[in-house]
Amino acid sequence: MVQKPVVIIGAGPAGMTAASELVDRGVPVIILEKTDRVGGIARTDEYKGYRFDIGGHRFFTRVPWVMEFWKKIMGDEFLRRPRMSHIYYRKEFYSYPIKPFEALMKFGFKESSIVIASYLKAQISKRPSEETFEDYIINHFGERLFHHFFKSYTEKVWGIPTSEIRAEWAAQRIKGMTIFGMLKTALLPSSNKFTSLIEQFYYPRLGPGQMWERLREKLLASGLVTILYNSEPLILQHESGEVNRVFAKTPTGVQQFECRALVSSMPLRELMQIFSPALSDEARSAGNLLHYRDFLTVALIINKSDMFLDNWIYVHDPAVRVGRIQNFKNWSPDLVPDANTTCLGLEYFLFDTDRMWTMPDHELVNMAAQELVRIGLAKRKDIVDGCIVRMPKAYPTYDPDYERAMPVIREVLAQFKNVYPVGRNGMHKYNNQDHAMVTAKLSVENMCDGTAHDIWEVNVERVYHEQSDK
Ligand SMILES: Cc1cc2nc3c(=O)[nH]c(=O)nc-3n(C[C@H](O)[C@H](O)[C@H](O)COP(=O)(O)OP(=O)(O)OC[C@H]3O[C@@H](n4cnc5c(N)ncnc54)[C@H](O)[C@@H]3O)c2cc1C
Structure with a gap:
């Protein structure tokens, strides 16, 4: 008998990890991915040969399983990089x-x-x-x-x-x-092995997307995985507490998939609206209470070989709008095609309703260039080109609405026997890649191995490696 597939929504770190764990157990998988590539927020973008992250992505974890997973995928291409960062505040670098x-x-x-x-x-x-x-x-x-x-x-x-x-x-x-x-x-002197590890981090030679692109090749080679790009679920049909069919918008029209289970890394806000029969008014309203912060990177190309040693600089100064500046060649020299140039990522945190979100790209490049000059990091004549990447819903927001919404959402989703919310927006949790991956792994264990992990506890109890920065 042909096994029904598990439908996974989203090909970011969580969705890709769930697929990998399912493939290891011989389970067929269909991944619906809204964009045209894998990696989610941890993808790598490219412009004229310059590669850059959506925010710099360090590969750091306290979970040994995650580190082994990453190393196995990347092999020699997993660089160990020094970390350096400063805060710019009132004309000083701290x-x-x-x-x-x-x-x-x-x-x-x-x-x-x-x-x-x-x-x-x-x-x-x-x-x-x-x-x-x-x-x-x-x-x-x-x-x-x-x-x-x-x-x-x-x-x-x-x-x-x-x-x-x-x-x-x-x-x-x-x-x-x-x-x-x-x-x-x-x-x-540093006595703690984690403290010293924070001073260095792992990073794929060609950026974080390389990790997920490599995993994609492995998953496709298994013959068990289908990835449908530019595709998203429209309706999750359910009966007796189980989602058994997914209707999805795909490039070839609406398709339906019988499924054994559903793993979702799409934003919880949207997930709550697409069940059929519809969830209660209270459940759908709870979904609509979740808010997000959006994110825009202006990648500027500068005719200078050496600008500063930091991987990134936090811009606390309220005189400029930019929040953080990445220097991608300090993450990996291979992200830049011409060593005589530098690519800086000027990062703006905003809402998709802000005017900046829809400003034409050339205006954004100009604005970012002016801010860079104002901070004193470059001369206008050296800034030769630039491009924009917009990332909606980059940050799930923890606000009073979220506190009211989550208990309702969790209770409703717990009533489904085969629905597994995973990842960052998939659980509306401020998860980095490692914890997004762990929620996927534990969910697959619950689904296939009869365990009863509480995935909501991931990244709650463990002391986190990081300090306030991302
Ligand atoms: C600025 C910034 C810096 C960061 N830095 C780090 C770092 O240094 N180290 C680190 O480990 N982590 C970092 N992170 C966090 C990291 O990006 C996330 O933890 C990780 O990407 C979460 O993986 P995910 O699969 O849960 O979600 P995502 O990466 O958001 O992937 C979700 C996927 O689902 C797709 N999707 C969404 N809606 C739908 C839909 N309706 N239908 C189909 N597909 C859909 C999306 O297109 C996406 O591909 C950073 C995040 C940000 C915003």
Whole structure:
């Protein structure tokens, strides 16, 4: 008897990992991918031979299975790269992770005294609850440092005041980062193997997309996987708590697929709307409460061989709109076709309703070029070309609506026996590639091996490797 396939929505890291795990178990798979390529947010784009990420993607994980998976796919093409980053704020460059003594030197005596006094004040009279990002940071670092190093960048990223961002985001991303930790790092040589690993990271020679393109070749060679590009589900037909048929829009028209199970990495907001029979009004409304932050990269090509050593620079300075600047040749020299030139990615966090989202590409290139000149990193005459990549729904937002929506969504989805939400937007969780992959792996184990992992716990309990940066 022919086995029904598992339908996977999305060919990003989560969807591709689920496919790989299913292939290992001999299960046929159909992947519906909305765009024309694999990799999702972790893809690599190309313009005139210049390759670049949607945000620089470090390959770092504390999960040994993930690291083995990556190494097996990439072999010799998995480079180990040094990490260097700075914060640009009020015409100064500060090391990141922040070096307390260097920062105090740059602040000068008067400002340093205010910073220390404000930290001590926060320790003596802590805010009683740590509900928001602002509460959390002020309690841990003091109000003055909050203003210098957290507020403006975080508001650029999220587009809302830090007093409206849930502390959960800070706890997930900044966990373990304390003033004492920073002082210890500054005074003592690195004793922690993870700390030292953060100073380096793995990176595919041709960018993150190379990882997922290689996995695609392996999956297709198995003969068990079909990937339909420019395709998306329209209706998920279900009965007795199981999705058994998917109607999808494909380049050759609407197609229907009988399925054994559904793995979804598409945004939860949209998933909740396409079940048939329709989910309850409450469930669909809960989906509509989820919000996102969108992301736009202006890749600028500059006639200069060496510009700066950082992989990226955080631009906290509120005088310019750009939030972060990537220098792709410092990620891998092979991302740039001509070593006499440099490709910088100027990253803007925005909403797709902002005017910038629909601005013509040449205007965006011009605007980004002007900002780069204003920061003092390039001369206008050296900036010779540029292109734009827009990434909708790059960041799932943790706001009060999300807190109200998620319990409803989780309860409704739990009633389906064969629906597996995975990944970043697929679970509306701030997952990096590794955790997106782990949710896919554990879901396949639940589906095929009879385990009962709680995938919602992935990236909740484990102390995260990272500090506030992506
Ligand atoms: C700026 C930035 C920097 C980052 N840096 C890092 C980093 O340094 N290291 C790291 O590990 N991670 C990083 N990440 C996170 C990483 O990109 C994600 O964790 C990872 O891509 C999540 O994989 P995913 O498969 O869950 O989702 P995605 O990558 O979003 O993939 C989902 C896929 O589903 C497709 N899709 C969506 N809707 C539909 C639909 N209706 N029908 C069919 N297909 C659909 C999309 O086109 C996409 O291909 C970064 C993210 C951002 C935004």
